[in-house]
Amino acid sequence: xxxxxxxxxxxxxxxxxxxxxxxxxxxxxxxxxxxxxxxxxxxxxxxxxxxxxxxxxxxxxxxxxxxxxxxxxxxxxxxxxxxxxxxxxxxxxxxxxxxxxxxxxxxxxxxxxxxxxxxxxxxxxxxxxxxxxxxxxxxxxxxxxxxxxxxxxxxxxxxxxxxxxxxxxxxxxxxxxxxxxxxxxxxxxxxxxxxxxxxxxxxxxxxxxxxxxxxxxxxxxxxxxxxxxxxxxxxxxxxxxxxxxxxxxxxxxxxxxxxxxxxxxxxxxxxxxxxxxxxxxxxxxxxxxxxxxxxxxxxxxxxxxxxxxxxxxxxxxxxxxxxxxxxxxxxxxxxxxxxxxxxxxxxxxxxxxxxxxxxxxxxxxxxxxxxxxxxxxxxxxxxxxxxxxxxxxxxxxxx
Numbered sequence: 001x002x003x004x005x006x007x008x009x010x011x012x013x014x015x016x017x018x019x020x021x022x023x024x025x026x027x028x029x030x031x032x033x034x035x036x037x038x039x040x041x042x043x044x045x046x047x048x049x050x051x052x053x054x055x056x057x058x059x060x061x062x063x064x065x066x067x068x069x070x071x072x073x074x075x076x077x078x079x080x081x082x083x084x085x086x087x088x089x090x091x092x093x094x095x096x097x098x099x100x101x102x103x104x105x106x107x108x109x110x111x112x113x114x115x116x117x118x119x120x121x122x123x124x125x126x127x128x129x130x131x132x133x134x135x136x137x138x139x140x141x142x143x144x145x146x147x148x149x150x151x152x153x154x155x156x157x158x159x160x161x162x163x164x165x166x167x168x169x170x171x172x173x174x175x176x177x178x179x180x181x182x183x184x185x186x187x188x189x190x191x192x193x194x195x196x197x198x199x200x201x202x203x204x205x206x207x208x209x210x211x212x213x214x215x216x217x218x219x220x221x222x223x224x225x226x227x228x229x230x231x232x233x234x235x236x237x238x239x240x241x242x243x244x245x246x247x248x249x250x251x252x253x254x255x256x257x258x259x260x261x262x263x264x265x266x267x268x269x270x271x272x273x274x275x276x277x278x279x280x281x282x283x284x285x286x287x288x289x290x291x292x293x294x295x296x297x298x299x300x301x302x303x304x305x306x307x308x309x310x311x312x313x314x315x316x317x318x319x320x321x322x323x324x325x326x327x328x329x330x331x332x333x334x335x336x337x338x339x340x341x342x343x344x345x346x347x348x349x350x351x352x353x354x355x356x357x358x359x360x361x362x363x364x365x366x367x368x369x370x371x372x373x374x375x376x377x378x379x380x381x382x383x384x385x386x387x388x389x390x391x392x393x394x395x396x397x398x399x
Contacts, residue, residue: 002122002123003181003182004118004119004120004122004123004181004183004184005119005123006179006180006181007115007116007119007180007181007183008116008119008120008123008125008132010176010179010180011112011115011116011119011132011136012135012136012138012139013139013176014071014112014173014176014177014180015112015136015137015139015140015143016139016140016142016143017143017169017170017172017173017176018075018078018108018140018143018173019139019140019141019143019144019147020143020146020147020165020166020169020170021143021144021147021151021166022147022148022150022151022154022161022162022163022165022166022169023082023085023151023162023163023166024144024147024148024151024255025148025149025151025152025155025162025254025255025256026151026152026155026159026162028040028228029155029159030155030159030160031043031094033159034089034090034094035091035094037371038358039091041228041354041357041358042355042358043091043094043095043098044098044228044354045351045354045355045358046095046098046099046102047098047099047101047102047105048102048347048348048350048351048354049099049102049351050098050099050100050101050102050103050106051102051103051105051106051109051343051344051347052102052344052347052348052351054102054103054106054107055106055109055340055341055343055344055347056337056340056341056344058070058073058074058103058106058107058109058111058336058340059109059110059111059336059337059338059339059340059341060336060337060340061073061107062107062110062111062114062336062337062340063196063332063333063334063335063336063337066182067111067114067115067118067180067182067183067336068115068177068180068181068182070107070108070111070336071107071108071111071112071115071177071180072174072177072178073103073107074103074104074105074106074107074108074111074177075104075170075173075174075176075177076174077100077101077103077104077107078100078101078104078170078173079167079170079171079173079174080097080100081097081098081100081101081103081104082163082164082166082167082170083163083167084096084097084100085097085160085163086160086163086164086166086167087160106340106343109339109340109343110335110336110337110338110339110340110342110343111336111339113133113323113327113339114327114332114335114336114339115180115183116129116132116133116136117129117327117328117335118183118185118332118335119183120132121183121185122183122184122185126328129323129324129327129328130270130320130321130324131270133319133320133321133323133324134266134269134270134320136320137266137315137316137319137320138263138266138267141259141260141262141263141266141312141316142259142263144255144258144259144312145255145256145258145259145260145263146256147162147165147166147169148253148254148255148256148258148259149253149255149256150165151165151166152253152255152256185332196333196334196337199331199333199334200334200337200338200341203329203330203334203338204338204341206329207397207398208325208329208397208398208399209326209329211390211393211394211397211399212282212322212325212326212399213342213345214390215282215286215318215322215390216322216342216343216345216346217342217345217346217349218286218346218349218383218386218390219285219286219289219314219315219318219346220343220346220347220349220350221346221349221350221353222286222289222290222293222314222379222383223289223311223312223314223315224350225289225292225293225376225379226292226293226296226307226308226311228354229296229372229375229376254305254308254309255308257309258308258309258310258311258312259312261309261310261312261313262312262313262315262316263316265313265316265317266316266320269281269316269317269320269321272284272317273317273321277399278321278325278399279394279397279399281317281318281321282317282318282321282322282399283387283390283391283394284317285313285314285315285317285318286314286318286383286386286387286390287387288310288313288314288317289314289383290380290383290384290387291307292307292308292310292311293376293379293380293383294376294377294380295307296308296372296376297372297373297374297375297376297377297379297380298373325399326338326339353379357375
């Protein structure tokens, strides 16, 4: 088996291990137990700031030094983040851990999918990119599903234990990254760095890429809204029923069901895309994100927890098809840089909105539903306006 063929085989397992985030269902509960509600929100901003600062440099490194070394750096940074959160204490250590986590995400962002596309291209199988991206997302959701319910159960014995389990998983992730081989593609750009900048500028002016850029920016932010506010919402809803102590486990089960629903959605996604077209399925995906935010803002009932089951469905309907549409339109010498710029825009947008949200949050340890309701209602209103703008501008773009 050639090195690039092995990359294609290993890639889904890299995504699976990367998403064995056993802390995902309890991270906010952990930070609320250690910090104030405002600090718990603000700690996530450190993650976004780190990713913002490193996003484009990591893409540039990937385009110059290669995909393999960049993914190794990503895996090591993720391991460091898990270790610091498992054994560290205090706002400063947690903030540094979020910086390491941001580095992990930034160095993988764009580079992972670029490795897949270029490996397929080297094997003469570039027409499989959409199917392979969908397959990788199934592995992603499977990792998140397994680790969510397991992490929720682990939290009964201590909110730090899920971080220990994540650290163990990331040791294996580093090993897988070391087994990747660099795809044999030409990364040198005609005209050197000026040529790279010129190609990036042209890509950002392309009508199709520009529309997908804007949509990706918005969908990044809206996909993370339930991630940040879902756990305090569950805690408040269960408190009304007098079972707040079950929040870690319930949060884990909700996340596991969420990923299971997303895996099922990914099997149906290709047919939905065929029927609705690319623009149609992407608009439906973003619209669903807005519905989730609006539903959580409308009520504090435990029944609304069911909306969180749908959190990753928009990603299953959109992300693989966005990547498959973008990749062939980009030159290999600037592919990861472009994808990093796109991710950067989404992170800056969401970090800015989170900063605004933290200014209206309570200074006490627990976030009341009134705070959650105000913040999510604002997100829902803005999202509806953005959806209408995207629907109008989608016409005639050749999506």
